[in-house]
Amino acid sequence: xxxxxxxxxxxxxxxxxxxxxxxxxxxxxxxxxxxxxxxxxxxxxxxxxxxxxxxxxxxxxxxxxxxxxxxxxxxxxxxxxxxxxxxxxxxxxxxxxxxxxxxxxxxxxxxxxxxxxxxxxxxxxxxxxxxxxxxxxxxxxxxxxxxxxxxxxxxxxxxxxxxxxxxxxxxxxxxxxxxxxxxxxxxxxxxxxxxxxxxxxxxxxxxxxxxxxxxxxxxxxxxxxxxxxxxxxxxxxxxxxxxxxxxxxxxxxxxxxxxxxxxxxxxxxxxxxxxxxxxxxxxxxxxxxxxxxxxxxxxxxxxxxxxxxxxxx
Amino acid sequence: xxxxxxxxxxxxxxxxxxxxxxxxxxxxxxxxxxxxxxxxxxxxxxxxxxxxxxxxxxxxxxxxxxxxxxxxxxxxxxxxxxxxxxxxxxxxxxxxxxxxxxxxxxxxxxxxxxxxxxxxxxxxxxxxxxxxxxxxxxxxxxxxxxxxxxxxxxxxxxxxxxxxxxxxxxxxxxxxxxxxxxxxxxxxxxxxxxxxxxxxxxxxxxxxxxxxxxxxxxxxxxxxxxxxxxxxxxxxxxxxxxxxxxxxxxxxxxx
Numbered sequence: 402x403x404x405x406x407x408x409x410x411x412x413x414x415x416x417x418x419x420x421x422x423x424x425x426x427x428x429x430x431x432x433x434x435x436x437x438x439x440x441x442x443x444x445x446x447x448x449x450x451x452x453x454x455x456x457x458x459x460x461x462x463x464x465x466x467x468x469x470x471x472x473x474x475x476x477x478x479x480x481x482x483x484x485x486x487x488x489x490x491x492x493x494x495x496x497x498x499x500x501x502x503x504x505x506x507x508x509x510x511x512x513x514x515x516x517x518x519x520x521x522x523x524x525x526x527x528x529x530x531x532x533x534x535x536x537x538x539x540x541x542x543x544x545x546x547x548x549x550x551x552x553x554x555x556x557x558x559x560x561x562x563x564x565x566x567x568x569x570x571x572x573x574x575x576x577x578x579x580x581x582x583x584x585x586x587x588x589x590x591x592x593x594x595x596x597x598x599x600x601x602x603x604x605x606x607x608x609x610x611x612x613x614x615x616x617x618x619x620x621x622x623x624x625x626x627x628x629x630x631x632x633x634x635x636x637x638x639x640x641x642x643x644x645x646x647x648x649x650x651x652x653x654x655x656x657x658x659x660x661x662x663x664x665x666x667x668x669x670x671x672x673x674x675x676x677x678x679x680x681x682x683x684x685x686x687x688x689x690x691x692x693x694x695x696x697x698x699x700x701x702x703x704x705x706x707x708x709x710x711x712x713x714x
Numbered sequence: 715x716x717x718x719x720x721x722x723x724x725x726x727x728x729x730x731x732x733x734x735x736x737x738x739x740x741x742x743x744x745x746x747x748x749x750x751x752x753x754x755x756x757x758x759x760x761x762x763x764x765x766x767x768x769x770x771x772x773x774x775x776x777x778x779x780x781x782x783x784x785x786x787x788x789x790x791x792x793x794x795x796x797x798x799x800x801x802x803x804x805x806x807x808x809x810x811x812x813x814x815x816x817x818x819x820x821x822x823x824x825x826x827x828x829x830x831x832x833x834x835x836x837x838x839x840x841x842x843x844x845x846x847x848x849x850x851x852x853x854x855x856x857x858x859x860x861x862x863x864x865x866x867x868x869x870x871x872x873x874x875x876x877x878x879x880x881x882x883x884x885x886x887x888x889x890x891x892x893x894x895x896x897x898x899x900x901x902x903x904x905x906x907x908x909x910x911x912x913x914x915x916x917x918x919x920x921x922x923x924x925x926x927x928x929x930x931x932x933x934x935x936x937x938x939x940x941x942x943x944x945x946x947x948x949x950x951x952x953x954x955x956x957x958x959x960x961x962x963x964x965x966x967x968x969x
């Protein structure tokens with residue numbers, strides 16, 4: 402009980418950093434996730450996250466230890482490699498995008514697990530500290546590391562803010578965007594780079610397996626609340642941030658509980674509530690509206706019928 | 715001022731996956747006219763528009779917009795794509811769509827300001843959609859959506875427009891409303907090039923016509939080139955015979 406109180410009142414400096422960092426990561430993923438989802442590239446985030454694992458392992462071997470900036474560079478490089486692999490397979494073979502993503506994701510992740518196992522065998526279990534990259538581990542993270550990750554997320558948010566209008570026209574009507582001189586290829590590359598950065602930044606805290614939850618569940622939840630892109634970005638960022646904070650907090654209270662699953666479950670809880678109760682597109686308000694409409698129509702036709710029979714009689 | 719020729723297409727050939735879909739098209743489109751591009755399915759009508767706009771590469775030949783290559787003439791050109799290219803679930807309202815018409819002139823970094831909003835609202839008024847500005851785009855009817863896209867084009871305020879089937883799938887009232895807007899644009903000296911399907915309305919709606927069937931059949935003032943002979947060459951003739959032959963072969967082998 403005491404631990405919960407300490408967490409909620411943010412008494413430790415470390416707790417503040419962990420919660421703050423996890424929130425910023427969640428916000429960045431939620432915001433970038435909106436664009437990825439609207440461009441129908443949400444699954445690319447999953448491919449990037451899984452493909453980042455071998456990058457992390459190779460960087461660990463090359464840097465000779467768990468030096469986070471090096472690991473992030475490795476993750477980023479392999480994330481971009483995964484994007485390239487999916488694009489090449491899709492463009493040059495008859496394999497469709499979904500199959501290309503599944504293929505890339507599993508091949509890279511398999512390689513990552515193989516590398517991770519051999520590193521851990523060599524370093525002795527747990528000493529490598531790379532397990533967190535699979536299921537996420539926010540609590541044990543060093544302050545400095547979280548600052549780096551949060552910094553990357555802030556950069557991602559800034560780029561989205563600057564190019565929001567271009568991304569909106571790309572996602573809504575790419576043919577029109579091209580006709581006014583925007584390079585669709587360039588914008589797509591930039592968007593994928595942002596997805597890659599946000600994914601990689603969230604990787605140590607959320608884990609490769611579940612990052613995609615933080616990219617897709619917040620935007621899917623936000624869509625129930627609004628028909629405006631700007632509002633959707635804010636709501637999605639808030640959902641992602643809240644899920645990130647809850648995940649980091651709970652996993653720091655419960656020993657051996659990874660952050661990733663808690664983040665996913667808390668985001669899902671928000672999604673379910675949004676789907677059922679959101680006033681604009683929620684299921685219950687929609688049913689209520691339909692019922693009210695039916696009653697109104699029935700009422701009116703009764704009145705008309707009454708007037709007609711009254712007039713003739 | 716702008717030169718009298720709006721679009722000059724010089725011997726353009728376009729290929730998809732190395733298979734040519736347009737052969738040696740050569741024509742010039744005058745300024746200040748309503749111009750129809752007609753031809754059967756697969757004739758390359760949309761392809762010609764996209765090639766002129768630089769959205770797909772040309773295998774050979776070149777295109778000039780008011781005497782300039784398209785890269786230097788983007789600000790002179792507005793575009794209304796086919797409705798299928800759009801994501802109708804996108805979280806945007808009608809006014810937001812029209813506001814996108816201002817993005818070209820704003821460039822990469824500037825945000826739309828009060829003047830852009832006023833221009834967007836004005837464009838909605840001109841197509842009779844001012845009451846629907848706050849409606850999410852997917853919740854409008856097909857005809858209303860088409861009018862919103864026309865408003866977006868108006869907000870671009872360009873001297874030259876390309877429209878891919880602006881009358882597709884709209885009711886008679888909307889068709890009339892769109893035509894009125896197009897005529898007003900022409901009377902203000904603008905040029906509109908539209909892919910069109912309804913042959914019966916060509917003489918009434920359009921001043922100039924481009925007849926296409928992978929090759930250019932004819933291009934010129936509607937009164938001169940919209941003849942039975944040219945229509946036969948564009949739609950009938952060999953093409954019909956080929957289909958009939960294919961049908962006959964299928965019937966013979968099947969029965």
